[in-house]
Amino acid sequence: MRAHGGVAIDKDYCTFRASGYTFHFTAYQPETLAGKELCKTVPSTEEAVLVLDFVDEALRKIPIRVSIEKEQETDYVSIQSMPAQLYPSGSMFVPFLKPTEGKYKVIIDLESENVTEHVENHPSAATFSFAVSDAGPGESDSFYKQNSWLILILILGILLGLIAKKLSKS
């Protein structure tokens, strides 16, 4: 482990890589989930904002093409496309108005002659997949997340029961 530590942005599961560089994807649904950072699953078809962070410093000097595709029957179809441009702040966002349920892909393509020099074996394009479901906020959470309060109370009850049993024995 090197300096910094913690679950750094370049190490969490919302990152993907192209040509050896790291990208980070975040989706927000301000109306329903305020500032909660979403990633693989967007839990409702409410208006969303998609944000791409270009983690590596060098990416600020490389023109990047971004497109969003949606799965339709057997293939993915482009629904939004941004031409190659520089992002000096290291970040870009796309207002994602009224998404419909289904699987999506964010595709980034590095437009530079020099990008292959960074890591030769890595392609200069990369994809990040996410899904939009209409289950509503919280519906797609894991069983544990949905019922965590109940589980914690149950655990507390069992622990108290065990202690009471010990006390009554002694």
Added chain:
Amino acid sequence: MIKLSKLFEKFLLSVILIAVTGIALAHGERNQEPFLRMKTLHWYDVKWSVDNGSTIQVNDEVTLTGKVHFFSSWPEAINKPDTIFLANATPGPVFVRKASYLNDVPMIQSTGADLGKTYEFKVILKARIPGKHHVHPMVNVESAGGLVGPGIWVTIDGDAEDFVYSITTRTGLVIENLGSYAVQNVVNWHIIWALVAIFWLFWWIRRPMLVERYLKVKAGSWNELHTKNDKLLALFLIGFIIGLLIYANNIAREEYPRTIPLQAGKVDVEALAIHNDGLGVAKALHGKNEAFVKVKNKKAEYFLPGRTVTVEADITNNTALPIQLGEFTAANIRFVNHNVDFAMKGVDKGYPDELVANKSLEVSDNTPIQPGETRTLKIEATDVAWETERLSSLLNDPDSSYGALLFFFDTEGTRMISEVSGQILPTFID
């Protein structure tokens, strides 16, 4: 049945333990809450004697210099910097800290710092263990922990075995290598005490230890637990150990007649005078005793999708010359106004790229603020660093507030530094 129920109990407790605990991954500067990093120490003018990413050899020295400002709105959640210690943040003892100074006062001991004041620091390190290391200055604050400044990557090349740290003491004694000085003596004394301890341990464990002694305790036969020989040996060992200590103390005194005890006191360090930051002395506005720029926070927002912090503040120029806002710095991230040449000159070539925003600091009105004028400025600091440095989590902090330094430059290039802080709100509307 009993065994099964015990097994079930253990299994259940293990499951509970796994269920309620998370994986502990956190440590390091990015893991500190943003309000800690933005409202405690602000490091600026930091310079390293080697370039970022450079390679040095074992025994080479690196000097860190710069200024550290103790923020006035220090967080309530942590102790005030009444007891602090200047250090370096590196991954373990890969460097030896040869010397450290705060305003030219040696920082062998701790000191206290005043809020709202600035201090000049210097830390001299000597490379010891090969590897690629991140090198930062750091101030340890009692009960609050280490508060880390900006860092660069330095690779140490060579062999750790070649490390030599020689000094000459004030008595003229030359120590060839402090790293190995008197190590054999330390080993010998450890062996002597370990032998005494092992002998004492074996004296007792050679006899039945648990069951027999337990039965005697239960029967109330305390006197049978030790024999006359045990008492005699205990008495002998008390005499032997105390005698050995007296002897050891005597030979140490003869060998090293002049020693300095570990110092428990604190030294006093006077803070830098306001604006005496090495970039000129600002002229005060006519009728004012002191030249300063007053900053009053009006509103601050974090535009999440755009990774932009927007601050609206009233700026009052209490200096004799027109001023412009040149830099906004928070949590070691620098946002520089590209329209102000004096500010651009302040960014050293080798300064870590990830700590300087590429995009210019956006200021709603870049025309110079005249002496005596108060103007409301909208300041926009945009960079992915708010996210990569994990500063955006300030929105979930118990103290959702920000703190930063604003660097103003007058027409002669004199720099004035003012604090700005306040509550900050998240927004999705630009």
